[in-house]
Amino acid sequence: xxxxxxxxxxxFSLVSCARSSVPEVRYSNAPPVEVVDDRRDVxxxxxxxxxVRALYFFDGTFHRRITRAxxxxxxxxxxxINALDEVPDSTWFTNRIGKRDLTTEELxxxxxxxxxxxxxxxxxxxxxxxxxxxxxFIMSDARGERFLLKFDRRGFPEIETTAHVxxxxxxxxxxxxxxxxxxxxxxxxxxxxxxxxxxxxxxGKERPMTQADLAHYLGRLEVEPDGQLRGMxxxxxxxxxxxxxxxEGVRPDDPNDRIPHELRRDLRGALPIFAWLDHVxxxxxxxxxxxxxxxxxxxxxxxxxxxxxxxKSLGARGTISYDPRAGHEYNVDFAKMWGSLVFxxxxxxxxxxxxVPRERGVALYEAETYDPGAWKPHTPAYTPFLTADRFDxxxxxxxxxxxxxxxxxxxxxxxxxxxxxxxxxLTNTLVARQRATARHxxxxxxxxxxxxxxxxxxGPTICFVDxxxxxxxxxxxxQTRYVVTSHDRAGRKLGTPRVVSSQGARSCxxxxxxxxxxxxxxxxxxxxxRPGFTGSTLVHVARDPGSQAPRVIxxxxx
Numbered sequence: 001x002x003x004x005x006x007x008x009x010x011x012f013s014l015v016s017c018a019r020s021s022v023p024e025v026r027y028s029n030a031p032p033v034e035v036v037d038d039r040r041d042v043x044x045x046x047x048x049x050x051x052v053r054a055l056y057f058f059d060g061t062f063h064r065r066i067t068r069a070x071x072x073x074x075x076x077x078x079x080x081i082n083a084l085d086e087v088p089d090s091t092w093f094t095n096r097i098g099k100r101d102l103t104t105e106e107l108x109x110x111x112x113x114x115x116x117x118x119x120x121x122x123x124x125x126x127x128x129x130x131x132x133x134x135x136x137f138i139m140s141d142a143r144g145e146r147f148l149l150k151f152d153r154r155g156f157p158e159i160e161t162t163a164h165v166x167x168x169x170x171x172x173x174x175x176x177x178x179x180x181x182x183x184x185x186x187x188x189x190x191x192x193x194x195x196x197x198x199x200x201x202x203x204g205k206e207r208p209m210t211q212a213d214l215a216h217y218l219g220r221l222e223v224e225p226d227g228q229l230r231g232m233x234x235x236x237x238x239x240x241x242x243x244x245x246x247x248e249g250v251r252p253d254d255p256n257d258r259i260p261h262e263l264r265r266d267l268r269g270a271l272p273i274f275a276w277l278d279h280v281x282x283x284x285x286x287x288x289x290x291x292x293x294x295x296x297x298x299x300x301x302x303x304x305x306x307x308x309x310x311x312k313s314l315g316a317r318g319t320i321s322y323d324p325r326a327g328h329e330y331n332v333d334f335a336k337m338w339g340s341l342v343f344x345x346x347x348x349x350x351x352x353x354x355x356v357p358r359e360r361g362v363a364l365y366e367a368e369t370y371d372p373g374a375w376k377p378h379t380p381a382y383t384p385f386l387t388a389d390r391f392d393x394x395x396x397x398x399x400x401x402x403x404x405x406x407x408x409x410x411x412x413x414x415x416x417x418x419x420x421x422x423x424x425x426l427t428n429t430l431v432a433r434q435r436a437t438a439r440h441x442x443x444x445x446x447x448x449x450x451x452x453x454x455x456x457x458x459g460p461t462i463c464f465v466d467x468x469x470x471x472x473x474x475x476x477x478x479q480t481r482y483v484v485t486s487h488d489r490a491g492r493k494l495g496t497p498r499v500v501s502s503q504g505a506r507s508c509x510x511x512x513x514x515x516x517x518x519x520x521x522x523x524x525x526x527x528x529x530r531p532g533f534t535g536s537t538l539v540h541v542a543r544d545p546g547s548q549a550p551r552v553i554x555x556x557x558x
Contacts, residue, residue, distance in 0.1 A: 021491070022487050022491035022523055022525070022538065023538065023556060023558075025538075025554070025556050026489065026521075026540070026554075027083045027540050027553045027554030028083070028553070029519050029521070029542040029543075029545065029553055030553070032082040032083045032084045032086070032088075032553075033082040033083070033088045034082070034088050034089065035088055035089045035090070036080075036088050036089065036090035036091075038090050038091050038256040038257075038258075038302070039091060039256070039294060039300070039302045040255065040256055040300075040302065041299075041300045041301060041302065042254060042255065042256065042291065042301050042302050042303060043301065045240040045242065045291035045301070046242055046251055046253040046254045046289075046291065046303060047242070047253055048241065048242050048243050049242060049243035049244065049246065049251075049284075049289075050243065051243060051244065051284055051285050053285070056283070056284060056381060057283075057379055057381055059381070060247070060379055060380055060381020060382070060383075061330070061331075061332050061379055061380060061381060064248075064381075064383075065380060068386075075387055075389055076263065076387075077389065077391065078263055078264065078265035078268050078269070078388075078389070078391065078392050079259045079260075079263045079264065079265065080092075080259050080263070080264045080265045080266060081265045083540075083553060083554040083555070084552070084554065084555050085391070085395070085555045085556075085557060086098075086395075087175075087265050087266045087269070087395070090266075091177075091256065091302060091303060091304045091305055092176075092177070092264065092266050092267075092305045093175045093176060093177075093266040094175050094177070095175055096172070096173050096174065096175050097173045097174060097175075097399065097402045097403065098174065098175060098398065098399040098402060101402075102173055102407075104406070104407050104410045104411075106173070107169055107170075107173050107403075107407055107410070107411055108169065108410060108411055108414045110165075110168060110169040110172050110173075110178075110180070110181070111172050111178060111179070111180045112180060113180050113235065114143070114145050114180070114235060115182075116182040116184065116233070117141035117143075117145060117147055117182065117184065117233050118182065118184045118185065118186075118233075120141040120142040120143050120145075121141065121142060121186070121190045122142065122190050122191065122192050123139045123140065123141050123142075123149070123186070123190055123191055123192065124139055124140050124141075124191075124192045124193075124194050125137045125138075125139050125191055125192065125193050125194060125197055125209070125214065126138045126139060126140065126146075126194045126196075126197055126198075127197060127198045127199070127200065127209070128198075128199050128200055128209070128217070129148055129150070134150055134151060134152075134153050134160065134311070135150070135151050135153075135217050135218075135220055135221060136148060136149060136150040136151070137149045137217075138236070139191070139233075145235065146235075146236045147233040147234055147235055147236060148233070148234040148236060149184075149231055149232070149233050149234075150164075150231060150232045150233075150234070150311070151221045151222070151229060151230070151231045151232075152221070152222045152230060152231075153222065153320060154220055154221060154222050155222070156222070156316075156319060156320055156363075157222045157224075157230075157360055157361060157418075158222075158230060158360060158361030158415075158417055158418065158422075159316050159319060159320070159361055159362070159363045160232075160311035160312070160316055160320075161183055161230055161231065161232045161311075161415075162314070162361050162415045162417060162426075163310060163311055163312070163313045163314040163315075163316045163363065164181065164232050164309075164310045164311040164313070165181055165182075165183050165232060165415060166277075166313075166314065166411060166412065166415065166426075167277050167279055167310035167313040167314065168181045168310055169411055170273075170277060170400075170403065170411070171273070171277075171307060171310070173403070174273055174399050174400065175266070175399065176266075176270070176306075176307050177304060177305060177306045177307070178306060178307055178308060179234045179235055179236075179237055179306065179308055180234070180235040181232055181233070181234045181235070182232070182233045182234075183230070183231075183232060183414075183415060183416065184230075184231050184232065184233045185224070185228045185229065185230055185231070185416075186228065186229050186231060187227065187228055187229065188215075188218050188229070191214065191218075193209060193210075193211060193214060196208075197209040199213050224418070225418060232311075234308075237288070237290050237306065238290075238292065238293075239290040239291050239292040239293065239304070240290065240291040241288060241289075241290055242288075242289040242290065242291060242303065243284075243285070243288070243289065244283075244284035244285050244286070244287040244288055244289065245261060245284070245287050245289050245305055246261060246284065247261060247262065247284060247381060247382045247383040247384060248260065248261060248262050248383045249261065249262075251289065251303070254289075254303045256302055256303065257303065261383070261384060262383040262384050262386075262387045263387070264384060265392055265395060267384035268384045268385070268387060268388035268389070268392040269388070269392040269393070269395040269396040269399075270384070270385075270396060271384075271385045271388045271392065271393060271396060272372065272393050272396040272397045272400060272437050272438075272440075272441055273396050273399065273400050274377065274385075275327075275372050275375035275437060276372075276400050276430075276433050276434055276437045277310075277313050277314060278313055278314055278315050278317075278318075278326075278327050278365055278375075278433075279310060279312075279313040279377075280312065280313070280317050280318075280326050280327055280376075280377045280378045281309070281310075281311075281312035281313070281317055281377070281378055282377045282378070282382045282385070283378070283379065283381060283382060284381075284382075286307065286308060286309045287305065287306060287307055287308070288305075288306045288308055289303050289304070289305050289306070290303065290304050290305075290306065291303055292304045314363055314365045314426070315327075315357075315362075315363035315364035315365030315366070316363040316364075316365075317378065318354075318363065318364035319363035319364045320363070324351045324352070324354050324364065325351050326351075326364065326378070327351075327370070327375055327376065328349070328350060328351040328369070328371075328374070328375075328376065329351070329376060330376050330377075330378070330379055330380055331378050331379055332379075333376070336349075350369040350371070351369060353369070354366060354368070354369050355368055355369075357425055359419050359421045359422040359425050360417070360418055360419040360422060361415075361417045361418065361419060361422045362422050362425055362426060365426070365429055366429060367429050367432035367433045367436065370432075370433050370436060372433075372436055372437040372440040372441070373440050390441070390444035390445050391445060391557055393440075393441040393444060394441050394442065394444065394445045394447070394557070396441070397437055397438040397440075397441035397442060398438075398449065398467065400434055400437060400438065401434065401435075401438045401467070401471055403434065405427070405431050408427055408430045408431060408434075409423070409427040412426045412427050412430070435471070435473060438467075438471060438473060439468070439473040439474075442467050442468045442473060443468070443533065445535060445537075445557055446526070446527075446528050446535030446536055446537045446557065446558070447466060447467040447468045447528075447535075448464045448465065448466055448467070448526060448528065448537050449464065449465050449467055450463075450464055450465035450506070451463070451464045451539050451552045451555065452464070452552065453541055453549075453550045453551055453552060454508060455549060455550065456511060458510075458511045459511030459512070459513075459514070460511060460512060460514055460541075460550045461508045461509050461510065461511050461512065462484060462508070462509050462512060462524055462526065462539060462541070463506060463507065463508040463509075464482075464506070464507060464508075464526065464539075465505055465506050466480065466502065466505060466506075466507065466528070469502065469504065469505050470505035470506075474530075476530040476531055477502050477504065478502070479530050479531055480501070480502035480528065480529070480530040481499060481500070481501055481502070481528075481529045481530070482499070482500050482501075482502070482507060482509065482526055482527065482528055482529070483497050483498070483499050483525075483526070483527040483529065484497060484498040484499075484500070484509040484510075484512055484524055484525070484526050484527075485497045485498075485524070485525045485527070486512045486513045486514065486515075486522055486523070486524055487522070487523040487524075487525065488515040488517070488521070488522065488523070489515065489517070489518070489521040489523070491523065494513040494514070494515060494522070495512070495513030498510045498511075498512055509526075512524060514541070514550065519542045519543050519545070520541070520542055520543040520550060521540070521541070521542045522540075522541045522542070522550075523538055523539070523540050523541075524538070524539045524540075524541060525537075525538055526538075526539060535558065536558050537555065537556070537557050537558060538555070538556040538557075538558065539552055539554075539555055540552070540553050540554035540555070540556070541553065
C-alpha cells in the first residue's frame, strides 16, 4: 500500500515537472478587437437608479467592506480587454490620446458639440440646480442651448472652476465620456429670469423664483477683480437620465451591460489617473448613465456612461472642506484610526505637514507628500478602485504619461487665471505627480510595450519600448538586460534564449527561433532584468494568414 502511494506521488511529480511554465492562455490568430458591440438596441429606457447617499456611503464604508472580506474571492484580473491587453472602444471608453497623439488645440477644446455659450448672451435662468453645495442654475443661452451654470464658492476664487475644466479635459482626452464644459465670464446684467423660473429649496419643494432670489444667490459668489463672475457652463446631456452606474455588478435592465463593473479595466484603470488629478470625490452620483439615440440610426437606442462633476479635484476638496487628509485617508479610515490608537497619536502622518500653496486659484494640490500607491478617494465606496491590480494601474499610467508638459501648461494657461504664478505652480505639480504616478505603476510590472515583430535577413526579431526608460523615469538603462525565450504553442522551449542589452527606450532582440508547425504560433517570454527588478511579459506571435508575415497577436503580462 505504501509502495503504491509513493508510485502515485512520483508519477504526479513527474507530470507536474513536465508541464510548461508558460500559462495556458492562447490567442486567436486574428486582429485584436477594437470596438465592443455594446450599442445594440435597447428599445425602452432602463429604470432610473435612485441613490440614497447615506445608505450608499454606509454600505461602501462599513457593510460591503466586511462582506467582501468574508467572500474570500481574491482579486481576479480585469475583463473588458482585448488580446493586446488594451481596452477597446465602447459606450464607456473611447481610445484617444492612448492610441494617437492629440494636438494641444484638441486637448484645450475637449468634447465639443455646440461650443461655449459665452458669445451668446443674454442667458435665461430657468431654475436653481438641485444637487451639490455650490450656487448653480439651469440656464439657456441666446441660441436656446441649455447648460448647468456653476460658480466658485466665496472665499475660494478660481479653485473649483479651474479644477473642473482641467480634469474634464484630461479625462476626456484619456478616453472617458464627460459633458461638454466651458469656462465662462459674465456680469449679473447678462442674466434674465424666465417667466416660469423656479427655485428648489433644501426640502425639495419648488416655488417661483424672483429677482430678489437671483440677487441673493449672486451675492454669495466670488467676484473677479474686474467685477465679472467666473463660472463653468456644462452642456446638459441629451437623452433619458438614469442615475449613476453601480460600483458593483451590472445594470440588470441594460442587456449591453454584461461585465461586472468591479471587473472593468476602464473603471479599475482610472485609479492612477484619478490619483494623479486628486479627484477624491468619486461616487455613484458623480457618474451618469444616459439612454441615448444612436446618431447614426435614430431607431436605435443604448446606454452611454459618463463621469461628471470634477470641481473637488486638484486639491479643492482638501481646501474647501479644510481637510488636509484628503487623498491620504478615507473620510472614515479604520486602518489609520487603528494605527493612531496603537501608537497613541505619535505615528507621523504625511498630511500633517502638507505645504499649502498661496497662489490665487490653487488648492491643496501638491507633490511633496503625494504617494501614488497609497492615494485614496474620499470613501472606499467605489469598488473598481478596491479591485484594481497592478496591471490596471499600468494601463492607466500608460495613458496619463502621453500628456506632454507643454500640453499641460497650455491647458492650464487656457483657464485665464489671474495670478500668473498659479500657472507655473499647477503645471509643475501636474508634471511632478504625473511622473511619480507612472514610475510607481511601471515598477509594479514589466514595463514593456509597443511590441513589434521585425523581419530581418537572419529571421524575425521582437522589438519593444521600455516605458520606464522612454520617459526618463529610471537611470538603469545601461544596466538593463532583456532575455527572450521562444516557446511553441504547447509551451515547449525552442532554441536558446537571446540576451540583449538595453538599446535605450526601444530595443530589439537578436532573431528568435519561431515555431514551424501550423501558423508559426510562437510564445516569446521577454524578461527584463535590472538592479532590484526582474519581470516578464509573454508575447504571442503568429503568421498573418494573408501576408504570412509574423505579427503580434496577444500579450500576457506576468
